[in-house]
Amino acid sequence: MTQKTAQLPRVRASELVGRGWLNTGGRSITLADLRGKVVVLDFWTFCCINCLHVLDELRELEERHRDELVIIGVHSPKFVHEADPVALAAAVERYEVHHPVLDDPELVTWSAYTARAWPTLVVIDPEGYIVAQMAGEGHARNLEILVEGLVTEHDAKGTLHRGDGPYVPPAPTSGTLRFPAKALALPGGTFLVADAGHHSLAEVDADGETLLRRIGSGERGLVDGGPDEARFSEPNGLALLPDDVAAQVGYDVVVADTVNHALRGVRLVDGSVVTLAGTGEQYMVGAADNSPGEGPRGTKLSSPWDVTWWPQAQAVAVAMAGNHTIWAYEPREGRVEQLAGTMNEGLQDGPLGQAWFAQTSGLAAGPDGRLWLADSEVSALRYLDLAPADDAVGDDYLAVTVSRAGDERSAAGTAVGAGLFDFGLRDGAADQALLQHPLGVAVLPDGSIAVADTYNGAVRRYAPGADGGQVTTLARDLAEPSGLVVLPSPDGIELLVVESAAHRLTRLRLPKDVAGEILDAGAHRTQRPVTDVAPGTFALDVVFTPAAGQKYDDRYGPSTRLQVSSTPPELLLDGTGDGVDLVRQLRINPEVTEGVLHVTAHAASCDADPAIEYPACHLNAQDWGVPVRVVPGAAASLTLPLLG
Known part of the structure; x- marks a missing residue:
């Protein structure tokens, strides 16, 4: 190597x-x-x-x-x-x-x-x-x-x-809410809000404004206890457990405590908080110590962004935004497992173990059992289908769910979205429609899907259909909508929108015919400098230099890893795939004029002093998406510094 x-x-x-x-x-x-x-x-x-x-x-x-x-x-x-x-x-x-x-x-x-x-x-x-x-x-x-x-x-x-x-x-600045992220309708008609900017949860009255109580001290931290001493760090997603499950486990709400890399449980009757999963340290892709202890509290997580109860899985689905995966937390057994994703960032459908996601930030379960995803970095609305359960499920819910996730009938699909670098505001046929970094999703009573299209400041609607479905716009001019709650209404449909950048909850009243309007504000691609590359043999070199006093960490096998692919796939005639060498010979197709090189590199290093009994070890990781233009006579090599 x-x-x-x-x-x-x-x-x-x-x-x-x-x-x-x-x-x-x-x-x-x-x-x-x-x-x-x-x-x-x-x-x-x-x-x-x-x-x-x-x-x-x-x-x-x-x-x-x-x-x-x-x-x-x-x-x-x-x-x-x-x-x-x-x-x-x-x-x-x-x-x-x-x-x-x-x-x-x-x-x-x-x-x-x-x-x-x-x-x-x-x-x-x-x-x-x-x-x-x-x-x-x-x-x-x-x-x-x-x-x-x-x-x-x-x-x-x-x-x-x-x-x-x-x-x-x-x-x-001051106010009742500060950059709220998500909200949850509680049985009594009030709302529980993940008040991320205040590092706490806020329960507000039915008017969406009057503060009834706060759960969490407001200080950033990871502390369990009563509502005044508990601490969160930028909480986002909230999931209400079914009554029978809540009665069994002793808490009602699961919180995605994002910057703490943890799942927390909240008992509504007294506001007490307990840590359910996560150590408080980040799961690092490829690291050997991601499960340093026993059970879910001994397992490292990575920026869980949203959670929802998924009846089809009989578990809480977790959008693990930090490593582009979907996990499940089973509260009755107190276990957490990865269900979908490879930890590669991108848009790739297929079997759950092979699918790629990109910073999934919103979840909603449909009545048909489908799990809908707001996949933010690919500006996409996506979904997971879980294979049917066997008749004899028993009590090992999570083992059954993980087994179903591995079934070839379980798969990820895309309703709207094109990839990491394509976004915009365009309605119409779903295969041509565009979003811009959506963070929230909800299932409407008619089975269509509402999307908090965050960076477009809009609420969009996807209506499934035999032709692939249609996308329309329900509302615009919102301030970074990041969460949606569907409310019962005798006169139509009512949505509670979390307007994060406006620090408020906003009600949208929609008619029973909720079709929305068709808009086209244009398509965009990420405008980054394009690198000219020569066709034919091409040298890719990822440079990693361990810091002073450190060495490569080979205790658990090779200390480096390199993955290479391209968009379109035809850009590379040779050199794709996984390997341990940080230097790779590629072959650029002269018939393809432009595209993107996707490179993922990992390198592990540890303290080099043999006198240190427990050396500190670190994993360095990065994904690159390098736009390239194929030009005869251009450079025949590319150097990417992981650390140099």
Whole structure:
């Protein structure tokens, strides 16, 4: 196996150019202003779950080195909505970004630093030179080692400047709700709201506004207990258990506690909270310690975003957005298992064990047993069908469900959506319709599907049909709708919409004939710089350099993994598939003029000192989707820095 160690040439960092700045008190920042500080540029986009993971990884590093380190967020958007400065400002507030953010809607600074993936991190030393670039998440330990080394080196040279950085906190905001994510209708006519920005749950009256009680202290954390001491961290999905199941297990609601990577249980009678699954640490793809303990509380999860009771599975379905999979939690047995997905990000239908998903963020179970998914990063409405159960189910519900998921009759399908880089607002035939990063889904009384089309600020409707179905628009001009609740109404259909960016719940009254209107606001593709590549033999090189004091981790087998595919598949004549070598020879088809190279790389490293009894080990992982144009005479190689 070939493992390459590459050193970046000593080059000056490029100037930070964009539309404007956030979290600086209105002033612009230049590289000259940052001289004397260790600088980390975090290229991110607020739709991206991996980017949100990196924000969380950076918090501790940022606090520990606040006198020597400046983190600069460079927001380089994927979706059209993310280029809206108002939406960006809301996202910076929503995710509690406590450092300056450069608004880079035209990807000027992104291009200057040759970023090719969200997220990408670039480290600049106090003299203004680039010393490292890394893609993906899981680099917290590597960054810590690198920053500490730079602080020591430049302190000795006299080129380090300690003191306050350029961050200026924005004025605080207040309100009953703050970036609510999802809502749930309770039996008494009230609503339980996942109040993500307040790190708590809020029960509001039937008017959707009057606060009745709050469950959770409002402090970010993972703490069980009564409503005043319990802590959450950006909770999202909520699932109400059937009465008989709730009576058996002692809690009524399952909460997707997203940033805690956990499932929580809430007993409504007294507001007490208990952790059901998750250790509080993130499941890392390919890591050996994803189940460090016994049972669901000893199993690591990855950003569960939504949950719903799925009668067909007799379990709580879990949208595991962080690793692009669907899981099941069975409360009576207290067990959790993966049901669908390969942990590759994309849109691929088929048997559940082979299907690809992309940051699934909304779930709803239909009366026919189908599970509907809002698959946000591919801007798609998708579904899961589970094979029928045998007559003798017994009491081992989860084992039966997992077995049914492995049945060849169980499959994932797509009703609306084209892929990772195609989105827009277009109604009409479902195979031509477009969404933009939907986060919520609900089943309407007539069997059609309502979609919270978040980045279009709309509620859309999919009506199944023999021709593949039709898509219409029910409402527009909403502020990032992220959740939907269908309410009983004698006069038609009523929807409760969670308008996350407006910090409110909004009722939509729809007529009994809920067809909606047909709109076409255009199609979009992600506009990223295209890389020219030569046809024929082509060298792909993923560079990974273990941080100082670390080595490759081969304890559980090969420490690296590389997966390569393309869109369209015909782009690559050779070189696709899995392997352990981070260098791959590809063959580019000269008959295909353009496409996307999909590359997934993993590399594990550990502390190298043999005197350390329990070395700290880390998995570095990243997915790239590199738009390419096939041009004779262009470069015949591509280097992607996982860490270099």
